[in-house]
Amino acid sequence: MSKWTDQLPEAARNYIGDRRVDEVECVIGDIAGVARGKAMPAGKFAHQGNYFLPNSIFLQTITGEWADNPFDAFTEPDMILEPDFTTATAAPWTADVTLQVIHDAKDQQGNLVPFAPRNVLRRIMDLYAAQGWTPVVAPEMEFFLTARNIDPNQPVIPPMGRSGRRAAGKQAYSLSAIDEYGKVIDDIYDFAEAQGLEIDGILQEGGAGQIELNLAHGDPIRLADDVFFFKRMIREAALRHDCFATFMAKPIAGEPGSAMHIHTSVVDSKTGKNIFSGKKGEETEAFLHFIAGMQNHLTGAIALLAPYVNSYRRYVPDFAAPINLEWGRDNRTTGLRIPISSPAGRRVENRLPGMDCNPYLGIAATLACGYLGLMEKKNPRPEFAGSAYIDSDDIPVNLGDALDLLEEDKALCEVMGPEFIAVYDSVKRNEYKEFLQVISPWEREHLLLNV
Structure with a gap:
């Protein structure tokens, strides 16, 4: 060698x-x-x-x-x-x-x-290190396998399974459903082993042909690298079997969207102890401050977590996606969920990011909001009990509004880096301007002869 x-x-x-x-x-x-x-x-x-x-x-x-x-x-x-x-x-x-x-x-x-996404995440990690903290994250990846779509004017449809029938929705956690495209899953496992990428589990999600792939917790930069590699690898595995893999936030109308949930905890760099748990296993003030930071700054960060016009189609009630920044213990309707765990594993799950976000920026934005909370030392809103599918002003309804809110959050912009924010804003406003020049089929169908 x-x-x-x-x-x-x-x-x-x-x-x-x-x-x-x-x-x-x-x-x-x-x-x-x-x-x-x-x-x-x-x-x-x-x-x-x-x-x-x-x-x-x-x-x-x-x-x-x-x-x-x-x-x-x-x-x-x-x-x-x-x-x-x-x-x-x-x-x-x-x-x-x-x-x-x-x-x-x-x-x-x-x-x-300063505007390279991997360097943005490194910048956030350095801020934590300066305080003696080390963040730990665990991303979940959701994506759809679809039939080949070579005409963008045609809707995306589910893939054909080994039974000869198209994948069906509303089959969450079904082993039979995921066996329908078992050859693609086999290649994903084989490719991951060859690449040294660790898969914590694969399961069928609620959408037709929708899969969730979980990664083991660890260093944020390494896991962002892994998601970056996984996206390319999964696409290649799908192409081998005459289908597409898509990480669009909402590729199929009437089906759930695809998220990249990010679980986060913070440990003391010297002791390795989770700062969210006290000596007796109780929740600490730092834990509550971290949640407050998410509630106070994620509205500005949505432009990073939902980076395209399609991303906002995911934030609708009753489609397994959050529509606010409430927090709750073991409550999947809240944007910020506290999973069941031991004191050492206490963490906050950010359910806002779409799978279409850049993994470096999605993780960086999540950590940046939590960091601001730890520094500002504010308390969160009261825990939300029951279903959180309620009206809320937490989530902007389109990319243009989200970019305005990002610009208004001066503290978040400073933590993420002003040079990066300037480049990101320029790119995203260009994309939004391009989209607004496209006339959709809905407009032609309902407005052409009726208005």
Whole structure:
């Protein structure tokens, strides 16, 4: 093995075995969480050390357009991308031996680029570290398997199962339902093993062809990396079996949306003890302060947790999605749920993020709100009892309103980083402007001849 392969994680070395690495994909997640970068022969990668990409990749919208640069003229200076070898993992769906390596973005002076999403999460982690705290998160991933949709004018429909019938909704937790597309699940397990990604469990969700994949708790940056890798891998597994995997928040009308619930606790960096639990296992003031931070700042953070116009179709009553920022113990109708746990495992589940959010930004925004709560030391609203599917002003109804609320939350903007917020706002307002120029089938059906 050459020197650079000695730095690889065990799973990557096991995947290579005694074979020769053919190609290395040098990747970085953009604002949307799309993998950007370069693929190069492994021999060239071994001698290069780093490479360059223009900083404009963070100004590209989901449609491929370019948002205005909020800082200077659109000169597209190069960033220096440095490999993080701890992230190296297989791309097991390729024909040859290919590795993926996430890179960190730095400017030409060696400083971390402040609007790179992975660097935004690192910034939040540093704020916790300065207080002697270490956040621990556990994301849940929900997604749909669908029939191939090659005409965007046609609605998305469920996939065909092995029985020859299309997947049915309202089959939550059914083992028979998930067996309908067992071959896709088998490939997900096989790919995950090859990549060294740990799956805590897979289950059938309430939507037709909807799956939930749970990840074990751990370091926020590593788990954001895992979600980033999982999204690409799941899409590849689905394509092998003539279907699509989608992480849209609401891909099918009349079905539930897909969330990325984020469970969060905070431990003392020296002792490893959960600061949400006292010596006798009781809930602490820090626990309540964390919840208050979520209630006071998540309204501003919705633009990060629900980043597209489609995201807001998920926030409707009676579709297993939260529509407010109430909190409750073991209450799945509240936006902030406190799961049953031991004192050591006491945590807050943020049920607001959609699966369409960038995992780095979804986790960063969640932690940022909790951090502000710990610093502000306010108490939350009283615990909500009963069904929380009630009218609320907590959740904005569209992306434009959400961006205005983000801009108004000065404390959250400062914690997330003003440079990042400026870039994010520019990209998202460009996308929203593009959407508003599209005339929908509903408008043509009901307005063309009636108004």
